[in-house]
Amino acid sequence: MFKLTLRTLNANKIRLALTTFAVVLGVSFVVSSLVLGDGLRNSFGSLSEEIVGGVDLEVEPQSDFGSAQPLDEGLAATVGSVDGVANAVGFVSTEGIQPIKADGTPISTVGPPMIGMSWVDDSSLSGFTIVDGRAPASGMEFSIDEDAAANNDLVIGNTYGVITPAGRVDMDLVGITRFGESNATLGAVLSQYPLETAQELFIREGQLDSVLVRFDDGADRIAVQAAITDILPEQAVAVDQDALLAEIKADFNSGINIFNNILLGFAGVALFVSIFIIANTFAIVLGQRTKELALLRAIGASPKQVRRSTMLEALIVGLVASGLGILGGLGLNYGLRAMFSALGAELPQSDLILAPRTIIVALVVGVGVTMLSAFGPARKAGRIAPIAAMQDSIDAPRQSDRLRNLAGAAVLASGVAVGSFGLFGSIDGVAGRITMLAVGAILTFIGLTFASPAIAKPMISTVGLPLRALGTAGTLSTQNAGRNPRRTASTAASLMVGLALVTTAMVVGESLKQSISETLASEVKADYISSSDEAINSALIAEMGQSDTFSAVSGYRYNEIKVGDDVTGVMGGDLEATGLMFDIGIVDGQLVNDQSQIAVLESEAADRALTVGDELAVTFPSGNTETMTVGAIFSSTTIVDEKYLIHNEGWLTRFGDATDWWASALLADGVSAETADATFASLTEMYPQVQFENRADFNESLESQIDGMLVAINAMLVLAIVIALIGIANTLALSVFERTREIGLLRAVGMSRRQSRRMIRWEAAQVAMFGSLLGIGLGLVFGWGAVTALPDSFVSVLAFPFANIALLVAICAVSGLAAAAFPARRASKLNVLEAISHA
Amino acid sequence: MSLLAIEETNQIQPVTAPVAASARNATKLYRTGETEVRALDGVSVDFEQGRFTAIMGPSGSGKSTLMHCIAGLDQLTSGSVSIGDVSLSDLNEKQLTKLRRDHVGFVFQAFNLIPTLTVEENIKLPAALAGTTPDAGWLATVIDTVGLGDRLGHRPDELSGGQRQRVAVARALAAQPKVIFADEPTGNLDSRTGGEILAFMRSAVDEMGQTIVMVTHDPIAASYADRAVFLADGRIVDEIHSPTAESVLNHMKTMGD
Structure with missing residues (x-):
């Protein structure tokens, strides 16, 4: 029987190729996802080690909710004085720091962040090395990573504009830096500034994001860490090297996993679709070979042998497809790299890792899908009666489809039921509903496939x-x-x-x-509404607020507060301007620019039995609890997609971070579109990155x-x-x-x-x-x-x-x-x- | 025209009616590797209008090849064939298809009908392919003659073998072709059913004036014809007019010697 199977396969090479194409494609995606993932994890692993480098310990702020509170800059010296500490350096960094090219256009990226940070003047603590020029030492000096410099023609000795939260400033480029060993920035633009300048530009005066600590050689690490922990304020924590490494790797891995899942999604779709095609091809081919199989039965082959021969055929097809899929996956791996490179997000070089696990998964998936698909047709082939060899029938004898239709209808009905439950049932949360819908959809697909012949x-x-x-x-x-x-x-x-x-x-x-x-x-x-995904420069918003062109301007920010025992999202903006610019469905009260007032979503107000004028105790990430007054109750969640809305003033003290993510503006009465355009033109000159x-x-x-x-x-x-x-x-x-x-x-x-x-x-x-x-x-x-x-x-x-x-x-x-x-x-x-x- | 045929084949062919189809010096070579098979070796023959001719001969004598070539299904190596006054060698594939559709009817041994079409649709198929509607009166006559009026809506797989062959003949008749070629039309039928089909074909010639050329190796089938032409080794070796089963059988015995 084995020989016969091989001969049959050999006689039908083209058909085989067409059949396997889908499986090959699916396996390719699976393999490339795993290979790329392994490669990236490997190189990000070493990259993480480069980043952590000689940092023995990092002091980080911590908070129960909302954004972490910056550390006091005095903490670096305090930590530095602990026995066993060789050096402790304060560090600040922020996103949205955008240098401007010589031609006046700001550097832009598609996705990757533009990060500005303080220069760490300790080679074992810094992730960067100077490859040209010198480190930024004081005042308005900066350095930038070598790829950003080369791609944007930035030259040492020239002065460039830089857009910062504190506004647009002119800075001298004094150095070119390399991140880690190969400057694998993934397309991010990384610029460095002297600490004091960075604090000022990032609006972190007197504050630090973290303190990087290097121990004395031969110091008792546990004892030193304990000594540092002892002197830390409540809202700071000491993280040792291993934990730091794990943190960074986990960060990278979550990114890699998203990427992997997208590829696996492709693989899933390809494989799901291929099941239908393979099953169909096997069914037709076996139908055509009815006489041949009947002859085999007539001369003594058992139904089991016929079935086995068919499954063996599927096994071989699956093996061939998986083999090709593995090769295809390796090819796809290079293709994806080339694609990302063309998109400006160079993936870090990594070794091609074809782990045994990858091969096993490819074989299991490829062979599994093929054999699963061939199972039905093979069973049918086993049931061919020997007498069929003697009959001359054009179409295969019609067998009753009733059972199949019934089964299909049942699965279909269950799919609809699950889907409906997802829609109308008592499920909390969007994710749960969508999951139910997806399960319902898959069941519906399968049911409909069975019932669709009808x-x-x-x-x-x-x-x-x-x-x-x-x-x-x-x-x-x-x-x-x-x-x-x-x-x-x-x-x-x-x-x-x-x-x-x-x-x-x-x-x-x-x-x-x-x-x-x-x-x-x-x-x-x-x-006007801002259209950038990046943080909006607060200096720009301030300037717009002062302009006569606009009657209302507000930037919008997000964070977390604690009401009672619940941590919940809060949005911040200029309340009066918000009232002028948006209809958020005020049910009661009104929006006034009062730091002590809070607007509450209707459903939340009902849950907490709040009405306008009620007092509410709110705890902020800073740790302070304030008594606020309910100033308004609103019903629409389109603009304010949090349960609470408060005024912008005092936000920095309360939350520690006052980044605006979008902004809007209302033209003043009688101001023409031309005047507005002119205002925006002059603003854009200063802040080219933000577009309204x-x-x-x-x-x-x-x-x-x-x-x-x-x-x-x-x-x-x-x-x-x-x-x-x-x-x-x-x-x-x-x-x-x-x-x-x-x-x-x-x-x-x-x-x-x-x-x-x-x-x-x-x-x-x-x-x-x-x-x-x-x-x-x-x-x-x-x-x-x-x-x-x-x-x-x-x-x-x-x-x-x-x-x-x-x-x-x-x-x-x-x-x-x-x-x-x-x-x-x-x-x-x-x-x-x-x-x-x-x- | 037929003088030439007489000279070349040493056959006597009394010309009594216009010719519906003919072959002149038809030669067909098959090459299989080194060996060359002469399936037809200079055959010249006329098939007169309104007559029923049987082409007979042992397996491999070239009788089917002759029919296929005259019907435009296969091409000659040399020589010529004509349907009516149209010489097939001048026609391209497209024109051949049109000629088959409009002027030639076919009845094969088996698998004559399209399984997805009803009896009526099968009968009208050539006209439908041409995008025309067959003459209603004629169609009614044909269907009436076939005697399947109550089965017009049935599919082929709901009919018996004999009924299917009748539908095949009806389809051939419906197009009013110049000539109908039948390739062992009763080969798959029992003798009684076969006899019915042959009688039906006979009546199509007698009552409708149809021309039929039938390839067969069955002496009884040949006895329904007006004339039997015998082929052996790609040549016409003999012919009988108004054959009977007995005379054909005797003839075949002589040929065998």
């Missing part, structure tokens, strides 16, 4: 209706598509999955866009952000669709082979080559349409579910992008036509005589 025929006849008008080739194509509903359904299933996901993403995206537009129209009165957009532009840029997200998601799904189309091509090629005699007969009685090509192509288009209509139908439902499950503050309107969906259907039908190109060609090139006498 609807394949009526649906195909409907879809094919217009084709019937196009003559006999059209009619035949419709009937061919409908003649084996199970095959049509499983061929279309992979397309269904891909399209359901694309459509879901499209519905959510469109609903998001609509929600944003409506919110902007109904709740936003501000004329008017409402229309802001709306548009939000929409384009959503579109950008959709593009990324859809790239993954296009992969699924491509695999699905390969599946259609594969199935049709097999169908053409199976119907050789029939096509021969058609050609003999006068079907032209063109008509025969058309017949096959249209059949493919109908299968594609069937799959895409099912998928889109599902996607609309899933999309509705997702939008319903997501909180209203995120998406409040349900909208269907019908034009895009229609386009999608058309693309799928056309792609179906394209997928059929090869089988159609084959059908038309059949030699009529040979075809007629085909056994």
Whole structure:
């Protein structure tokens, strides 16, 4: 039997290649995810060691909630005086420090942060080395990492503008630095300043983010750490080297894991879709070999042997696919690196680590998926009766689909039930709802795949209706598509999955866009909104507030407070300006610029039985508890997406960090758009990084952000669709082979080559349409579910992008036509005589 | 025209009606590696309109090849074939397809019908492929003659073997072709059912004036024909007019000697 299996495989190499393509792709993604992850973990591991370097201990602020309170700068000297401490250096750093190039444009990155930090003048404590020039020593001097300098033509000796929280300043570039051994900054821009300058520019005067400590050689580390811990204030903690390393590695790893999960997502989609294709191919091929298998049975092979031979075939296919997948994964690994490099985020060099674990996972996944897919067809093959060898049947005998339909309907129903429970059941939290929805969606997919043969025929006849008008080739194509509903359904299933996901993403995206537009129209009165992801310069906001152009300006910041025993989010802004610029649904009271007032979300107020004028004890990260007065109760969470809103004043003392993340402005009465433009032009000259957009532009840029997200998601799904189309091509090629005699007969009685090509192509288009209509139908439902499950503050309107969906259907039908190109060609090139006498 | 045929094949062919299909000096070579097989070796033959001709001969005699070449399903190595007054060697693939569709009918031994189409759709298939509607009156006559009027909506797999062959003949008749080629049409049927089909074909010739060329090795089948042409080793070796099963059988015995 083994020999026979090998011969069969060998005789069908192309079919094999088509079948395995999807598995190869899936395994490739799994492997590249693991290989890249291992490589990155390895190099980030050594990078972490470089960062920690000779730091024996770090004194860090700690807080129970909210942002950590900066340390007092005197602490460095105090720690330095502890016995066994060789050196203790204070350190500050902050994001959003943006040097300006010689041509006046600020350095920008796509994603990676721009970090400014104090220069650590101790080679074992500093993660940086000077490669050119000298270290920034005092005053307005700075140094920058070598890649940032080279990419932006920054030259030692020149003066450059730098945008800092304290405003725009001019600084002399005195040094070029290297981070670690190879300056693996991942695209971040790292600049260094003398400590005092840094404190001033980052608005940290008299404060430190941390103290880096180096011990005396041979010091008793535990004793020194204990001695330091003894003298630390309550809100500081001493972290030793190992813990520090673990902290940094954990930070990196969470980043690497996100990255890994995205790749694994691709792998999952590819593998899920490939199950349908492999199962289908095996079913068809075994169907075609019915006579051969029956003959084997007739001459004495047991059902078990037939089954085993088929599973063995699957095993070999799986092994080959996994092997190719491993190679493909290694290739993909390099491809991804090249892609990131092209995007400006160089991944750190790492060794190619093909761990035994990776190979095992690849084999288990590849072989597992293939054998799982072949299991059903193999069982069926084992049941072929020996008598089938003697029968001359064109279509396989119809067996009852009732059981299958019932099972499918049951799974489908359970999927709908789980999904509905996720939507309407008593589940707390968005994550729980979405998880339930996802489980429901997977069950629905499986159920529908089983049950879809039942609807394949009526649906195909409907879809094919217009084709019937196009003559006999059209009619035949419709009937061919409908003649084996199970095959049509499983061929279309992979397309269904891909399209359901694309459509879901499209519905959510469109609903998001609509929600944003409506919110902007109904709740936003501000004329300008900042459009940067980076922190907003507080100096800029202050300057805008003083300008006559605007009647209201506010920056917005976020942190945590403790109310009673609960830690909860709080948002800060200029309250009166907020009231002018946004309709946050004030139910009672009003927003006034009073540091002691607090605005509360309606539901929270109800929970705590608060009304306007009530007093409320609030604890801040600084440790202070203040008694505040409820000044207003609001109901909309679109703008204020926290339970509490307080005034900006005194924020720094309360929270220790006063970074604004976005800002908005209202034009003063009678100020023209031109005046506003001029004001922004002069502001932009000083603060080039921050961009304000008017409402229309802001709306548009939000929409384009959503579109950008959709593009990324859809790239993954296009992969699924491509695999699905390969599946259609594969199935049709097999169908053409199976119907050789029939096509021969058609050609003999006068079907032209063109008509025969058309017949096959249209059949493919109908299968594609069937799959895409099912998928889109599902996607609309899933999309509705997702939008319903997501909180209203995120998406409040349900909208269907019908034009895009229609386009999608058309693309799928056309792609179906394209997928059929090869089988159609084959059908038309059949030699009529040979075809007629085909056994 | 037929004088040439007489000279070359030493056959006597009384010309009584216009010719529906003919072959002139038809030669077909098959090459398998080094060996060359002469499937047809200079065959010239005429098939007259309104007559039922049987082509007979042992396996490998070239009878099927001759039929395939005249029907435009296969190409000659040299010589020429015509349907009506159209010479097939002048036609490209597209024109050949059109010729088959409009002027030639086929009845094969098995697998004559498209399984997804109903009986009626199968009968109308050539016309449908041409994008035309067959003459309703004629169609009614054909369907009536076939006697399957109550089964028009059925699929082929719901019919018996004999019924399927009848539908195949009806399909061939429906297009009113110049000639119908039948390749062992009763080969898969029992003798009673086979007899019915042959009688049906006979009546199509007698009552509708159809021209039929049938390839067979069955003397009884040949006895339904007006004329039996015998092939051996790619050549026409003999022919009988108004054959009977007995005369054909005797003839085959002589050939065997």
